[in-house]
Amino acid sequence: MNCGNLLPFLILLLSNCLWSQNLSDSLQLNEVIVTATRTERLLSSLPMQTQFIKSKEIQQIGSNRLTEVLAEQPGLQLVPQINGLGTGIQLHGLNADYTLIMMDGEPVVGRMTGTLELGRISMQGIKKIEVVKGPTSSLYGSEALGGVINLISSRPVEKELKFSARGSSLSQYYASALWNHVAKKYQFSLQADAFSHSGLDNEPELYGKTISPFQNATLRGKLIIPLKHESEFSLTARAFIEKQNSQHQVVQFTDSIQVYGAAYVKEFAVYPQYMKKWKFGTDLFIRCYATQYQTETELFQNKDNQIYYQDQFTQQYLKPELQSSCRYFKQQVWTAGTGSILENVNTSRYGDANIRSQNTYYAFIQHDWNLFSRLNIVSGLRYDLNTVYGSQLNPKLSSIYRFNPNLSLKASFGRGFKSPDFRQLYLNFRNNAAGYSVFGTEVVVEQLNTLEKQGLIKERYMSDQLIQSLDPESSYAWQAGIDYKHPALGSFAIHAYRNDLKGLIETKIVALTTAQQYIYSYSNIKRAFTQGIEFNYNKDLNPQFHLQLNYHFLLAKDKDVLDKIKNKQLYGRDPVSKESYLIHSNEYFGLAERSRHSGSIKINYESLQKNWDASVRYILRGQYGSAATAGAVGGTTIPSSDRNGNQVIDNFDQFVSSYGLLHLSLAHSFNNGLRIQGNVENLFNQRDFVNIPTLTGRAFIVNIQYQLKLKSKLQIN
Amino acid sequence: MKPLVLAIAIIIFWGACNDDNNTAPNPAATTSSVSISNLPADPPTGYDPTNGKPIGEKNQFTYFRFADSTILTQADSASSKWDIAFKGATIILNSGSSGPGTASGFVMNGVFSDLAEVPADSTFRKDQAPTYAISNWTSYEPVSKVLSPTPGKIFVIKTNDNKYVKMEVLCYYKDCPAQVNAFVHAARYYTFRYTLQKDGSKKFK
Numbered sequence: 001m002n003c004g005n006l007l008p009f010l011i012l013l014l015s016n017c018l019w020s021q022n023l024s025d026s027l028q029l030n031e032v033i034v035t036a037t038r039t040e041r042l043l044s045s046l047p048m049q050t051q052f053i054k055s056k057e058i059q060q061i062g063s064n065r066l067t068e069v070l071a072e073q074p075g076l077q078l079v080p081q082i083n084g085l086g087t088g089i090q091l092h093g094l095n096a097d098y099t100l101i102m103m104d105g106e107p108v109v110g111r112m113t114g115t116l117e118l119g120r121i122s123m124q125g126i127k128k129i130e131v132v133k134g135p136t137s138s139l140y141g142s143e144a145l146g147g148v149i150n151l152i153s154s155r156p157v158e159k160e161l162k163f164s165a166r167g168s169s170l171s172q173y174y175a176s177a178l179w180n181h182v183a184k185k186y187q188f189s190l191q192a193d194a195f196s197h198s199g200l201d202n203e204p205e206l207y208g209k210t211i212s213p214f215q216n217a218t219l220r221g222k223l224i225i226p227l228k229h230e231s232e233f234s235l236t237a238r239a240f241i242e243k244q245n246s247q248h249q250v251v252q253f254t255d256s257i258q259v260y261g262a263a264y265v266k267e268f269a270v271y272p273q274y275m276k277k278w279k280f281g282t283d284l285f286i287r288c289y290a291t292q293y294q295t296e297t298e299l300f301q302n303k304d305n306q307i308y309y310q311d312q313f314t315q316q317y318l319k320p321e322l323q324s325s326c327r328y329f330k331q332q333v334w335t336a337g338t339g340s341i342l343e344n345v346n347t348s349r350y351g352d353a354n355i356r357s358q359n360t361y362y363a364f365i366q367h368d369w370n371l372f373s374r375l376n377i378v379s380g381l382r383y384d385l386n387t388v389y390g391s392q393l394n395p396k397l398s399s400i401y402r403f404n405p406n407l408s409l410k411a412s413f414g415r416g417f418k419s420p421d422f423r424q425l426y427l428n429f430r431n432n433a434a435g436y437s438v439f440g441t442e443v444v445v446e447q448l449n450t451l452e453k454q455g456l457i458k459e460r461y462m463s464d465q466l467i468q469s470l471d472p473e474s475s476y477a478w479q480a481g482i483d484y485k486h487p488a489l490g491s492f493a494i495h496a497y498r499n500d501l502k503g504l505i506e507t508k509i510v511a512l513t514t515a516q517q518y519i520y521s522y523s524n525i526k527r528a529f530t531q532g533i534e535f536n537y538n539k540d541l542n543p544q545f546h547l548q549l550n551y552h553f554l555l556a557k558d559k560d561v562l563d564k565i566k567n568k569q570l571y572g573r574d575p576v577s578k579e580s581y582l583i584h585s586n587e588y589f590g591l592a593e594r595s596r597h598s599g600s601i602k603i604n605y606e607s608l609q610k611n612w613d614a615s616v617r618y619i620l621r622g623q624y625g626s627a628a629t630a631g632a633v634g635g636t637t638i639p640s641s642d643r644n645g646n647q648v649i650d651n652f653d654q655f656v657s658s659y660g661l662l663h664l665s666l667a668h669s670f671n672n673g674l675r676i677q678g679n680v681e682n683l684f685n686q687r688d689f690v691n692i693p694t695l696t697g698r699a700f701i702v703n704i705q706y707q708l709k710l711k712s713k714l715q716i717n
Numbered sequence: 718m719k720p721l722v723l724a725i726a727i728i729i730f731w732g733a734c735n736d737d738n739n740t741a742p743n744p745a746a747t748t749s750s751v752s753i754s755n756l757p758a759d760p761p762t763g764y765d766p767t768n769g770k771p772i773g774e775k776n777q778f779t780y781f782r783f784a785d786s787t788i789l790t791q792a793d794s795a796s797s798k799w800d801i802a803f804k805g806a807t808i809i810l811n812s813g814s815s816g817p818g819t820a821s822g823f824v825m826n827g828v829f830s831d832l833a834e835v836p837a838d839s840t841f842r843k844d845q846a847p848t849y850a851i852s853n854w855t856s857y858e859p860v861s862k863v864l865s866p867t868p869g870k871i872f873v874i875k876t877n878d879n880k881y882v883k884m885e886v887l888c889y890y891k892d893c894p895a896q897v898n899a900f901v902h903a904a905r906y907y908t909f910r911y912t913l914q915k916d917g918s919k920k921f922k
Contacts, residue, residue, distance in 0.1 A: 458847050512847075516805065518857070569826050571869025575895045578887035578908070580868040582828055628861050640861065643896070645868045647856060 047398035074550035093530035094146035110293035127154035135416025138396035145416035156180035159710035208248035216242035231276035261299035281327035351428030490539030572644030597622035625649030744920035758803035778802035812843035822874035835919035884911035
């Protein structure tokens with residue numbers, strides 16, 4: 001492994017540092033955030049817009065699925081994937097693939113068709129979730145274009161056993177067990193859970209279910225060995241396995257074919273890390289993250305049990321990395337790191353058994369500077385060199401000015417990027433029934449040449465050079481915000497942001513076959529922006545009640561559509577008279593799946609004895625337009641909102657209506673470690689079968705948790 | 718009789734009276750606006766149950782003449798009797814590689830009812846397979862598999878007898894459903910409207 005090659009760089013870095021004592025922690029007690037700077041920083045002093053979801057809140061939400069926890073957070077929205085496979089998270093109006101999802105600082109992989117299925121990530125053993133909004137590619141590279149969501153697992157601090165079980169009236173069952181062990185020479189944590197969902201059927205008269213039933217299991221482990229001189233070795237590992245039973249109807253022209261089958265997902269990850277801290281405030285991390293994601297799908301036709309569809313997909317990801325921070329007195333912290341990512345994919349979707357691979361080599365540096373006692377500036381830069389798409393340089397500059405402990409002003413500017421995924425580079429997909437093909441940019445010319453030799457190409461629309469080059473998608477973004485804490489009125493935070501995205505990858509027609517079928521490939525064609533304002537308000541009503549309000553205003557538009565409108569080139573078609581008319585700029589609503597208004601009201605209660613807790617959460621989402629979402633293999637199909645034929649969401653289209661979801665929870669903790677929680681999800685039973693098939697109706701949930709502390713035994717040891 | 722008189726009047730006064738609103742010829746009087754519904758453009762007769770592919774297409778164009786809104790027979794395919802023909806999403810004009818006629822045309826952006834005359838800088842093209850004068854007027858949605866005429870596309874055509882036509886395809890599915898379902902509604906049926914200026918001028922109103 002090439003971890004060793006990086007040592008000279010590190011030694012050079014360390015030798016440049018002057019040491020000083022730790023930054024004094026005289027600041028108010030506050031949450032420590034690690035994601036925003038890759039160092040431990042107090043939330044209140046961070047110049048980037050950062051939020052965290054603590055374990056208490058995760059517990060009250062009462063869900064073991066990451067999607068359901070994130071769906072309640074300000075500025076985040078649950079959206080269906082374009083391919084109909086599951087749901088993703090939209091952060092500040094950006095597509096789900098522009099937010100990097102990490103566990104303990106390492107990326108979760110498995111973007112088989114471009115997007116990650118977040119529903120598979122279990123919340124068991126997750127201490128908190130940190131959300132950094134705004135481009136963070138200056139630290140994490142690709143995918144951190146819009147932000148980063150980092151799930152942080154808890155470290156074993158005492159001997160304990162924990163069991164939990166959950167049942168939902170929507171026939172979802174969950175059970176978990178956790179064993180934490182602490183000894184002088186080592187600590188470990190072992191967790192296992194299993195989840196079963198018998199599916200959801202919106203239209204029982206039709207064959208198959210809207211949400212297919214599945215069962216999954218997660219196994220996670222963490223071993224920590226403290227070494228001499230403030231150093232430590234840790235090993236984190238996880239395994240996940242899921243089986244999804246499919247039964248659905250594939251509609252092809254006037255025929256419908258009933259199919260059945262199963263899809264399997266297997267995921268493994270292992271993550272050893274060596275950490276050393278020096279008294280003078282310098283630390284060193286050597287880590288190596290390895291993960292594999294694998295899926296296999298097999299569908300059969302009901303009528304003759306013949307194979308209807310089959311695919312397999314395996315992605316491997318290996319990332320050795322070195323990181324170090326050092327301090328110049330109290331004012332400055334330098335953090336630098338370097339590493340490489342070795343990735344490969346092997347799938348039937350690319351038309352052959354070949355393994356496609358790409359390597360990325362990167363280095364980053366960050367300077368965290370307390371310029372005056374009130375001003376903090378964090379500047380960072382990361383360089384990525386990729387074997388397929390070349391190099392990327394991502395800077396970021398953030399600053400915070402603290403007028404006093406209660407009032408601070410923040411601003412940041414940065415660049416983020418997302419590299420083209422394997423599908424966009426290597427896909428080889430032919431749909432003869434529907435009459436089109438899609439080829440990735442690395443294989444499209446070769447495929448076109450082969451077809452041309454066979455005399456099957458009628459016309460080519462783009463030059464070879466143009467269709468072969470695919471660049472990463474990128475964004476420049478700025479943010480500004482004010483945090484104000486009034487002793488009596490509560491805490492206010494207002495943040496404004498804008499992301500200017502360019503080179504967004506879309507499918508593009510590159511050729512026409514003699515059979516009048518289009519051939520598509522990918523191209524950096526789209527430009528867009530998202531901008532908005534986020535308002536958060538927190539107040540302790542009294543020692544027991546806590547109120548939280550938030551509102552998010554969002555505008556997200558396609559710049560090319562705006563240009564078209566400006567040049568009077570965008571038309572609509574009246575659905576009844578079928579006549580065309582011109583669309584004006586004030587009639588353009590924006591990108592699909594973006595609600596202009598969203599927000600939430602949350603009230604939390606905790607009794608003074610801490611034995612009772614409760615929450616009332618009302619999550620609101622304003623109207624939005626939906627893009628057509630295809631039902632891929634086992635996926636759901638959502639119709640487009642477009643009613644006037646221009647494939648743009650404008651005021652003449654049919655919007656998905658706004659809705660509000662009210663969730664309740666009530667829990668009692670007994671002295672013996674038993675906790676019983678009851679939840680009602682979606683009390684008003686809001687449903688929309690057509691546009692939001694994944695929105696489940698009212699559900700009653702019972703959670704039982706039993707925690708057994710083994711403290712006495714520790715003393716015996 | 719009346720249109721004829723007016724046509725003569727236009728010829729006489731053309732150029733001389735352009736600035737005089739009171740006596741200016743009324744181009745609308747010599748135009749005819751026609752709507753055609755469900756013109757079949759080689760629709761399939763069924764679908765293959767094994768792979769869902771459409772079957773039974775005859776691979777034949779449907780030939781149409783603007784002057785009298787007539788569909789011609791296959792026997793007339795090699796004649797100059799037709800101006801425009803339809804097969805699936807392919808539209809040909811009777812000229813160049815498509816036929817012995819002189820019909821030519823182009824596709825422009827605009828609102829059909831607002832187009833008062835053929836723009837001065839227009840270039841009328843004849844068919845030269847695989848490039849057709851009437852092309853790039855459809856939008857295909859790969860998810861719903863719906864092919865629809867792109868809104869705001871106007872065809873401007875000069876017929877075999879040198880008359881100007883503006884035309885807009887309204888829909889591609891039988892009976893123009895308000896919301897097309899490609900798996901339910903029959904494709905390859907054209908509903909369109911056109912305005913023919915019979916006096917040979919480029920004005921539509």
